[in-house]
Amino acid sequence: MTWDYKYMYVLPLASLLTVLIAYSCIMMVRYCWKRAALKKKIKTKKDECREALERLAAGHQETDGQSQKSKILDLPMEKLLEKLISCEFNAVDVLRAYQQQALEVNTELNCVVEPIKEAEDLANECDNMRNRKDQHKRPLHGLPVSLKECYFLKGYDCTAGMSDYIGKPSEEDAVIVQVLRKQGAIPFVRTNIPQTMMTYECSNPIYGQTLNPHDRTRGPGGSSGGEGCIIGAKGSLLGFGSDIGGSIRIPCHMCGVCGLKPTYRRLSVKGTHELGQGQTLINATVGPMAQDVTSLVIAMKALLCDDMFDLDPTVPPIPFRTEIYEKTHTLKIGYYVFDGYLEAVPACKRAVMDAKTILENQGHKLIPFQVPDVQNVFTELYVRITFGDNVQMLLECLRNDIIDPTISLAVTNWSLPKCVQWLMSWVVSCVYNDDFVGKGIRSTCKTQNVYDWWKLAEKLQEYKKKFLSLWRSLELDALICPGFAFPAVPNGEVFNVLGGVTYTTLYNLLDYPAGTVPVTKVTKEDEAEMKDYPTRTRYERFIKKYFSEGTVGLPLGVQCVGLPYQEELVLRVMKMVENGAPFTVRTD
Numbered sequence: 392m393t394w395d396y397k398y399m400y401v402l403p404l405a406s407l408l409t410v411l412i413a414y415s416c417i418m419m420v421r422y423c424w425k426r427a428a429l430k431k432k433i434k435t436k437k438d439e440c441r442e443a444l445e446r447l448a449a450g451h452q453e454t455d456g457q458s459q460k461s462k463i464l465d466l467p468m469e470k471l472l473e474k475l476i477s478c479e480f481n482a483v484d485v486l487r488a489y490q491q492q493a494l495e496v497n498t499e500l501n502c503v504v505e506p507i508k509e510a511e512d513l514a515n516e517c518d519n520m521r522n523r524k525d526q527h528k529r530p531l532h533g534l535p536v537s538l539k540e541c542y543f544l545k546g547y548d549c550t551a552g553m554s555d556y557i558g559k560p561s562e563e564d565a566v567i568v569q570v571l572r573k574q575g576a577i578p579f580v581r582t583n584i585p586q587t588m589m590t591y592e593c594s595n596p597i598y599g600q601t602l603n604p605h606d607r608t609r610g611p612g613g614s615s616g617g618e619g620c621i622i623g624a625k626g627s628l629l630g631f632g633s634d635i636g637g638s639i640r641i642p643c644h645m646c647g648v649c650g651l652k653p654t655y656r657r658l659s660v661k662g663t664h665e666l667g668q669g670q671t672l673i674n675a676t677v678g679p680m681a682q683d684v685t686s687l688v689i690a691m692k693a694l695l696c697d698d699m700f701d702l703d704p705t706v707p708p709i710p711f712r713t714e715i716y717e718k719t720h721t722l723k724i725g726y727y728v729f730d731g732y733l734e735a736v737p738a739c740k741r742a743v744m745d746a747k748t749i750l751e752n753q754g755h756k757l758i759p760f761q762v763p764d765v766q767n768v769f770t771e772l773y774v775r776i777t778f779g780d781n782v783q784m785l786l787e788c789l790r791n792d793i794i795d796p797t798i799s800l801a802v803t804n805w806s807l808p809k810c811v812q813w814l815m816s817w818v819v820s821c822v823y824n825d826d827f828v829g830k831g832i833r834s835t836c837k838t839q840n841v842y843d844w845w846k847l848a849e850k851l852q853e854y855k856k857k858f859l860s861l862w863r864s865l866e867l868d869a870l871i872c873p874g875f876a877f878p879a880v881p882n883g884e885v886f887n888v889l890g891g892v893t894y895t896t897l898y899n900l901l902d903y904p905a906g907t908v909p910v911t912k913v914t915k916e917d918e919a920e921m922k923d924y925p926t927r928t929r930y931e932r933f934i935k936k937y938f939s940e941g942t943v944g945l946p947l948g949v950q951c952v953g954l955p956y957q958e959e960l961v962l963r964v965m966k967m968v969e970n971g972a973p974f975t976v977r978t979d
């Protein structure tokens with residue numbers, strides 16, 4: 392009798408357990424199988440790109456022996472273009488010189504994801520045009536340009552570092568690419584990005600990690616990190632990045648190159664990979680990156696043409712206004728070295744003060760400027776808007792992906808139930824002794840309805856109004872400020888110092904054009920001053936740790952900012968800063 396009872400309970404329990412175990416095993420096998428398939432997909436993509444690079448390198452060994460290589464590589468872009476247009480140089484020779492140089496720097500720095508195979512044909516076409524002298528009409532005739540991987544290129548995958556996009560080649564070139572080609576440029580390599588492009592550590596599971604050309608233990612910044620790196624290492628003269636939080640300006644600052652984030656739509660954004668294009672309050676822009684300001688001006692002049700306005704009628708038909716760029720009247724320029732949230736390191740503050748002196752020496756009037764309410768604006772507006780879908784879209788794209796270690800903490804956090812995230816955010820606020828990340832997490836997990844979203848849009852408008860009336864009350868023409876809060880960050884450590892982005896995100900939120908120009912490099916004296924850097928919060932402690940030693944010689948830029956659609960004025964200020972601070976790119 393007793394035995395029967397036991398039997399009655401044990402048997403169903405054992406069956407349930409067996410079913411559970413079998414189910415878990417099936418799930419486990421399914422997971423492992425999916426994971427293996429994913430790894431294979433990534434490996435196949437990686438191998439394809441590596442083989443394309445190897446083929447290019449092999450081709451160069453066969454056709455080596457071009458004597459002009461160093462002559463070509465030593466020329467600044469403006470001079471090289473003169474020689475291309477006057478037929479003193481062949482486009483094919485110039486292309487080969489830059490392909491070789493890009494391959495060479497890529498071996499050490501991993502900035503190129505793949506070569507663009509059509510480049511050779513385009514270069515030949517350029518050279519065949521000679522008799523017709525058509526090249527005079529094409530301001531970028533024969534110039535090799537590099538492109539961040541997020542630009543659509545017909546026949547090429549555009550992944551933004553996410554495996555979900557492997558094997559889905561673009562059907563059409565981005566408008567920028569089409570215009571570049573019409574103007575004679577030759578897109579020749581595609582460059583690396585961080586997974587999702589929403590961080591400034593340039594690493595992803597497909598193409599790996601890009602290193603800083605000035606110090607391989609540090610990163611190039613991001614998300615246009617491959618561009619910053621290849622231009623900083625002199626493997627490209629002109630490249631194109633994108634920026635919704637600093638992705639053009641951060642790598643420029645960290646790699647010692649120049650870059651311009653224009654006002655949204657001054658250049659066409661049609662045909663670039665962006666997560667969450669339905670979010671239209673703060674928009675990603677595209678812009679040029681180069682070794683000097685003159686190259687940025689040449690690029691902007693070439694792009695702001697009828698072809699661009701025809702291909703994308705949402706771009707206001709405003710050609711480059713040379714008269715604004717070339718004006719010589721005295722300017723009133725605001726400056727700040729601290730945005731009110733996170734102290735910039737002494738080297739970055741000095742870079743601004745150096746730029747201030749340079750501009751004053753040219754007769755301009757510099758006055759102090761105080762940014763209103765930056766921390767609140769970042770957490771309550773920037774994060775709440777750019778991650779306003781509760782990070783759903785980003786997580787969807789990453790659902791079946793291998794997550795890069797550089798973003799895994801954030802992705803893990805965002806994958807937790809909202810209530811757990813909310814609780815975590817308070818713990819984080821205490822641990823950080825700083826509400827930045829805590830508030831940031833709360834902003835990303837707050838569900839918003841249409842009413843909330845309209846309120847948010849209203850708050851953004853109010854802040855824009857407040858900022859503009861401050862600008863107007865001071866009668867400013869432009870503003871200069873730190874390129875970033877610190878120089879290049881040790882590899883793998885960006886999340887520990889994420890707070891630096893308030894220096895760049897502000898101008899995406901305001902939609903003001905902002906460019907970064909290299910001014911100086913970290914000195915021993917700057918580093919010694921780090922002893923007084925505060926250590927109140929977790930970010931500050933990490934900043935003190937990463938930038939108190941091993942930073943001497945790292946490049947430092949400043950941002951030059953103007954009112955919307957004043958790109959020409961921003962470039963003028965950048966050029967004046969550059970003139971007073973000739974910065975030579977160091978690649979050793």
Ligand SMILES: CCCCCCCCCCCCCCCCCC(=O)NCCO
Pocket residue numbers: 588589590591613614633634635636637638639665675676774800801804828831832835889892
């Ligand atoms: C442990 C979880 C922490 C979550 C905190 C939430 C804070 C959000 C941080 C937002 C950081 C924004 C970085 C922006 C980097 C540049 C992005 C960019 O410009 N991309 C270009 C796209 O075209």
